[in-house]
Amino acid sequence: MATEIILITLLTILFFFLHRRKTVAATRLPPRPPGLPLLGNLHQLGSLPHQSLNSLSKRYGPLILLQLGVVAPTVVVSSAEIAEQVMKTQDLIFASRPPSSLANHLIYNSTDIAFSPYNDYWRKMKKICIVHLLSSRHVQSYRHVREEEVALLIADIRAASVAAEAVNLSKRLVTLTNDIICRAALGRKYSGETRFREMLNEFVRLLGCFPVADFVPWLGWIDVLTGLDGRARRTSKQVDEFLEQVLEEHLSRRDSSNSIDIETDEGCADFVDVLLSIKEEHDGLDKEHIKALILDMFAAGTDTTVTALEWAMAELIKHPTLMQEVQREIREVVGSKEVIEEEDIDRLTYLKATIKETLRLHVPIALLVPRVAMEDTQLQGYDIPAGTRILINAWAIARDPENWDKPDDFWPERFMNNNIDFRGQHFHLTPFGAGRRACPGIGFAIAVIECTLANLLHHFNWEVPEETKDEVLDMSESPGISIHKKSALVLTAKLRSV
Numbered sequence: 001m002a003t004e005i006i007l008i009t010l011l012t013i014l015f016f017f018l019h020r021r022k023t024v025a026a027t028r029l030p031p032r033p034p035g036l037p038l039l040g041n042l043h044q045l046g047s048l049p050h051q052s053l054n055s056l057s058k059r060y061g062p063l064i065l066l067q068l069g070v071v072a073p074t075v076v077v078s079s080a081e082i083a084e085q086v087m088k089t090q091d092l093i094f095a096s097r098p099p100s101s102l103a104n105h106l107i108y109n110s111t112d113i114a115f116s117p118y119n120d121y122w123r124k125m126k127k128i129c130i131v132h133l134l135s136s137r138h139v140q141s142y143r144h145v146r147e148e149e150v151a152l153l154i155a156d157i158r159a160a161s162v163a164a165e166a167v168n169l170s171k172r173l174v175t176l177t178n179d180i181i182c183r184a185a186l187g188r189k190y191s192g193e194t195r196f197r198e199m200l201n202e203f204v205r206l207l208g209c210f211p212v213a214d215f216v217p218w219l220g221w222i223d224v225l226t227g228l229d230g231r232a233r234r235t236s237k238q239v240d241e242f243l244e245q246v247l248e249e250h251l252s253r254r255d256s257s258n259s260i261d262i263e264t265d266e267g268c269a270d271f272v273d274v275l276l277s278i279k280e281e282h283d284g285l286d287k288e289h290i291k292a293l294i295l296d297m298f299a300a301g302t303d304t305t306v307t308a309l310e311w312a313m314a315e316l317i318k319h320p321t322l323m324q325e326v327q328r329e330i331r332e333v334v335g336s337k338e339v340i341e342e343e344d345i346d347r348l349t350y351l352k353a354t355i356k357e358t359l360r361l362h363v364p365i366a367l368l369v370p371r372v373a374m375e376d377t378q379l380q381g382y383d384i385p386a387g388t389r390i391l392i393n394a395w396a397i398a399r400d401p402e403n404w405d406k407p408d409d410f411w412p413e414r415f416m417n418n419n420i421d422f423r424g425q426h427f428h429l430t431p432f433g434a435g436r437r438a439c440p441g442i443g444f445a446i447a448v449i450e451c452t453l454a455n456l457l458h459h460f461n462w463e464v465p466e467e468t469k470d471e472v473l474d475m476s477e478s479p480g481i482s483i484h485k486k487s488a489l490v491l492t493a494k495l496r497s498v
Helices: 002-025 050-060 080-090 100-105 119-132 136-141 141-161 167-186 194-207 221-226 228-258 272-280 288-299 303-318 318-335 349-361 442-459 466-473
Strands: 061-065 076-078 375-380 382-384 387-394 460-463 492-497
Touching: 050 061, 050 076, 061 349, 076 080, 076 119, 076 349, 080 119, 080 375, 100 228, 119 272, 119 288, 136 442, 141 442, 141 492, 167 303, 167 442, 167 492, 194 288, 221 228, 228 272, 228 288, 272 288, 288 303, 303 318, 303 349, 303 442, 303 460, 303 466, 318 349, 318 442, 349 442, 375 460, 382 466, 442 460, 466 492
Parallel strands: 076 387
Antiparallel strands: 061 076, 375 382, 460 492
16 A cells, blocks of 8 residues: 555656646746756845846846746846836736735735735725825925925035034935925924834835745744844834824824815825825725825835935035036026025926936836736746746846946936936836836925935035045945945035135
8 A cells, every 4th residue: 555655656746747847848938047956046146136137137138037945936127128018018917016024014914005916905005195195286285395304404514514524414314305204294203213213224124135934935934033023023013103103193183173174285284194084085994004105105205215315426426527517507597596496496407317317327226126927928938927026127227238328337418308217108217117016206206306416516515525535435335125325425515605
């Protein structure tokens, strides 16, 4: 009997092996770099995966197949042509997200916009964001918040300039963006609270981690040993307690003021007020959904905005002739006015070209949030089975010599006198993604970046202190969900002479 069982088992394994070989042979899969047992190609990602994957793509082609652990295979896209197939031509097929244990821990089982799978719930949440939170009209309604917070930043730097003190611009930019997002989303600032700053920093850091359990599930105990699992649970609890307190404060205020008219008082209603009003009018939106949407604003709105501003200033410091050109334009348009108005910014074509070039050379999220194929399909003649994960290497595409002259140079002039934009229509420049899963907060982020950069360059002339020169001019990248400059931007600000 035992012999018969062994024989049947061996025949079953042999049948499975032969059937699998036949299936694979009949399927034309993208080129795949050789990997290791169990790990697959995980060991080839390195600390900066976008750079490692770019190197692999140069060797194996713009569409490569990776096996990251034992989960579904991953296809890496490194050309604008294939990215357009994924994010436009076959956008619906690739509109969903793979599961993420950290997003499940931190963002209420991935019930936000960024990590939620594609379904009716996601479509409803996306509509709420676009119509009620991040439309052009709503972005404009927070203009006074941007202008007030940028004015406080300028005053802070002016005080440091008078005292002849160096300015850690990286830290100040973090505070600025946090304060703008807090006022718009929560109704008031929390940057003065150490607990809030530490919690938000840890939240963003965790989203950039790679849990072992997501790639080799039965090795998930490693995440427990390294402390990653505990950090995620602890931060999730802290975030929930904080947001619960914010919601209770808003509900209490609404009870005492008979609610807020979000249609006639857009300048006063923050995101929480708006979402609570929607919750009262529609079924299917609960407190956890509101918390998840608010967390998206911080995850997508703070870190990426800081990254863009930090890299823009770093590149202009490294290229003083270009900085002088931007400043010349700003000062000619604005003149002696102390306050730069958004109407002025509309006329700053070289500033806008500088921001585009920054977003090209330093894509804030180098690997766009992963997608997953919802059905069998093809890309470039290769078979892509349902369940395959898709990684778009926006960093590699933005530096592809097939698309760009002098791709590794910081050269804003490339965007003068053309209509190339970053809003999802030109697939060689998609720092915010494209298609259904494009970031809905593009308008909000760009408004902050333009206002801040214009004021920093209008009011001050910037120099590098000799003691921080090597660090400031070092353009090395730091790993994370957003690709920051590795070393802080410590500069000397000198008041411009009028």
